Structures are given as C-alpha cells and as structure tokens.
Amino acid sequence: MNPKRRTRLTVVLFLLAGAGVSVTLVLLALNENINMFYPPEAVVGGEAPVGTQIRAGGMVLEGSVDRDSESLDVSFVLTDYVGAEFPVRYSGILPDLFREGQGIIVQGELNGEGVFRASQVLAKHDENYMPPELAEMSAGHQKKPNPLNYDR
Amino acid sequence: MTVTETLKRWWHQLGSPRWFYEISGPWQTGFAVLALLLLAIGTVWGLAIAPMDYQQGNSFRIIYVHVPTAIVSQTVYMLMGAAGLVLLVWRMKLADMVLAAAVPFGMSMTALALFTGAVWGKPTWGAWWVWDARTTSMLVLLFLYFGLYALRQAIPRNEAAGRACAVLALVGTVNIPIIKYSVDWWLTLHQPATFKLTEAPSMPPEMWLPLLLNVLGIYCFFAANLIGRLKLTILERESGTRWVRELIAGRSP
Numbered sequence: 001m002n003p004k005r006r007t008r009l010t011v012v013l014f015l016l017a018g019a020g021v022s023v024t025l026v027l028l029a030l031n032e033n034i035n036m037f038y039p040p041e042a043v044v045g046g047e048a049p050v051g052t053q054i055r056a057g058g059m060v061l062e063g064s065v066d067r068d069s070e071s072l073d074v075s076f077v078l079t080d081y082v083g084a085e086f087p088v089r090y091s092g093i094l095p096d097l098f099r100e101g102q103g104i105i106v107q108g109e110l111n112g113e114g115v116f117r118a119s120q121v122l123a124k125h126d127e128n129y130m131p132p133e134l135a136e137m138s139a140g141h142q143k144k145p146n147p148l149n150y151d152r
Numbered sequence: 153m154t155v156t157e158t159l160k161r162w163w164h165q166l167g168s169p170r171w172f173y174e175i176s177g178p179w180q181t182g183f184a185v186l187a188l189l190l191l192a193i194g195t196v197w198g199l200a201i202a203p204m205d206y207q208q209g210n211s212f213r214i215i216y217v218h219v220p221t222a223i224v225s226q227t228v229y230m231l232m233g234a235a236g237l238v239l240l241v242w243r244m245k246l247a248d249m250v251l252a253a254a255v256p257f258g259m260s261m262t263a264l265a266l267f268t269g270a271v272w273g274k275p276t277w278g279a280w281w282v283w284d285a286r287t288t289s290m291l292v293l294l295f296l297y298f299g300l301y302a303l304r305q306a307i308p309r310n311e312a313a314g315r316a317c318a319v320l321a322l323v324g325t326v327n328i329p330i331i332k333y334s335v336d337w338w339l340t341l342h343q344p345a346t347f348k349l350t351e352a353p354s355m356p357p358e359m360w361l362p363l364l365l366n367v368l369g370i371y372c373f374f375a376a377n378l379i380g381r382l383k384l385t386i387l388e389r390e391s392g393t394r395w396v397r398e399l400i401a402g403r404s405p
Contacts (some may be wrong), residue, residue: 096280
C-alpha cells in the first residue's frame with residue numbers, strides 16, 4: 001500500500017472510531033431514558049415518577065383480570081413473576097393479544113397509592129412463533145416465556 | 153498464478169468501469185432469475201401454505217415481507233459504508249458509482265420495512281407506531297438514506313459529491329449495530345431478532361424456511377438491481393470515452 005493511501009486509511013479509520021466513540025458516550029449517558037417502559041420493580045420500588053405520563057410494562061397476572069359488566073372498564077395486575085407487581089385500571093378496547101400471562105405495556109399515570117391509570121394498552125409478543133397445533137401440544141409443559149426479556 | 157496475485161489483479165480490474173460493464177451482463181440476468189424464483193416460492197409458501205401463529209393468527213404472515221426488507225436495508229447500508237471507505241482511501245470510480253446506485257433500493261426497502269412494521273403493529277401491539285429504540289433507530293436509517301440522496305443531488309460535481317456521500321455513509325454505519333442490538337440493550341416493545349447467527353430460529357422449519365427463501369431472494373433482487381443501475385451510471389459518466397461512443401454507435405443504426 002502506498003504511503004498516501006495509508007495516511008488516508010488512518011484518517012478515515014480515526015473518523016469512524018471518533019464517530020463510534022461519541023455515539024457510544026451519548027447512548028450511555030441516555031441509557032435509562034432509551035428504555036421504553038419501567039419494569040414492575042421500578043414501579044414498586046419508587047423509581048418511576050408519580051403523577052406524570054409514563055410507560056410501564058409487565059406480564060398480566062393469571063386470574064387478576066376483572067372486567068366491568070356495564071362499561072369498558074377493566075382492571076388487572078402486572079407482574080414480573082419475581083415479586084414485584086402493581087394494579088392497572090383502564091377504560092377502553094384492549095388489543096387482541098391481551099391475555100393472562102402476556103407481556104403488556106401501559107401508558108398513563110401512576111397515582112400516590114401505586115395504582116396505574118392507563119390511557120393506552122399495548123401488547124408485546126416474543127419471537128417464538130408457533131403453529132396452533134404445536135402450541136396446544138406443548139401447552140402442558142411450556143416453559144415460562146419471558147416476553148419482556150429483562151433478565152438484567 | 154498465486155491467490156494473492158489473482159486477488160490483486162481482480163482489485164485492479166474492479167477499478168475499470170469498462171471491465172465491469174463488459175462482464176456484468178450475465179450476472180445481472182442470473183441474479184434476476186434467481187430472485188424471481190426465490191421470491192415467488194417464498195412468498196406463496198409463506199402467505200398461503202405456512203401455518204399461522206398460535207397467538208397472532210394470520211397477521212403473523214406479514215413477517216415474510218417485514219423481515220427480508222428490514223435485513224436487506226441494513227446490508228445495503230453496510231455495503232455503502234464499505235464503498236465509502238474504498239472511495240476515500242483508493243479513489244476507485246466504481247466505488248463512487250456503487251455509493252450512488254445503491255441508495256434508491258436501500259431507501260425503498262427501509263420505507264417498506266417501516267410501513268409493514270406499522271401494519272403489523274396495529275393488530276398485534278395495538279399501535280401503528282411507538283417510539284422505542286428499534287423503531288426509532290430504523291427511522292434514523294431512513295433519514296440517513298434521505299440525506300445521502302439529497303446530498304448527491306445538492307452537489308453538482310461528481311467527485312466532491314462522492315466524497316461527501318462517502319463520509320456520510322461511513323459515519324452512518326455506526327447506526328447499524330444500534331439497530332441490531334437495540335432490542336437487547338434496552339427495554340423495547342419490539343420483539344428480539346427472528347434470525348440469529350448463533351442460535352437456531354425459535355420457530356419450526358415450516359415457518360422459517362419460506363422466510364429464509366424470501367431473505368435470499370431479496371438479496372438476489374438487490375444484486376440484479378444494483379448491477380443494472382451501475383451499468384446505466386457507467387454509460388452516463390463515461391459517455392465521453394471512446395469505448396462508450398463506439399458501443400452506442402455500434403448499437404444504433
């Protein structure tokens with residue numbers, strides 16, 4: 001390689017490394033804010049702010065869904081299955097994928113009593129796609145899915 | 153001839169647009185035929201024959217368009233980054249042409265990936281759009297493509313435009329690992345990757361095989377499209393040279 005090209009290559013690689021390092025630093029500084037939602041432990045542990053618009057996520061606890069027979073009001077509990085859980089109240093139409101054990105993200109406000117008033121409910125799904133027959137077969141010994149994938 | 157000598161010769165030949173123009177015809181046809189076959193089989197198989205998902209039902213099938221377009225849009229960008237590096241260091245004419253010719257395809261695929269993602273998101277997530285790390289970094293990729301397209305139009309001189317685009321393409325590659333790992337580094341609504349290099353896909357073969365065919369098919373489509381655009385760019389930029397004038401004179405009576 002001739003010296004001219006070698007110099008150009010060095011300059012270009014420095015440029016690339018510089019861009020990479022600065023973006024990494026920005027992302028590290030923003031780290032918490034890039035997360036799309038607060039996990040249950042943050043909601044229960046008081047890290048999530050009270051009284052402002054936030055998003056929180058968790059799995060719908062089995063047997064916790066309570067629908068009002070007169071209106072669209074619904075309440076349920078979001079859990080991380082390792083001890084942290086919080087109640088959610090919502091009024092509106094739930095997404096098709098909403099069901100017990102499903103990963104759910106709610107947008108709204110957390111009040112002083114630790115109840116989450118949701119204005120929007122989003123369903124999260126994982127990458128484990130499966131035909132219905134196979135899902136029925138493996139339903140008995142299905143391993144607990146981790147649709148929120150937070151093992152940190 | 154040793155391997156290094158062959159590689160060296162090939163590298164020098166790549167520097168000649170005329171050589172590329174003359175050898176690339178059959179390659180374009182080959183890739184186009186392959187793309188047509190793979191995409192036809194993969195799409196019919198995925199949309200009509202493959203089983204539906206146990207949770208999402210038939211709306212899952214949009215994966216057969218969404219994943220290939222999303223993957224190829226990132227690969228095209230990486231290729232442009234590499235072309236930018238070659239242009240800046242070796243000043244190879246063909247690299248500048250690749251940088252210009254790949255933009256429209258990559259831009260369309262990014263837009264298509266975002267669009268199919270929105271269409272998929274509405275029935276499954278319950279929203280057309282959310283600002284999570286994956287969707288936002290993908291939107292940044294679309295804006296990078298817009299930027300490259302606009303920059304090329306804004307500078308009239310080819311050489312200056314080429315170098316400016318090369319720098320933008322190269323710096324923009326920083327976004328690619330962010331897109332790829334966004335679903336692992338942060339909490340997102342978007343699910344983790346469908347295809348991983350280190351693990352088997354987490355769905356049965358009758359679901360991922362058609363998807364694989366479509367991914368390969370879209371790569372062939374890109375190759376055919378790129379070669380076609382490159383040939384046009386070569387004719388346009390080399391229109392003053394003797395071989396192009398002779399080629400055109402020989403063809404038109």
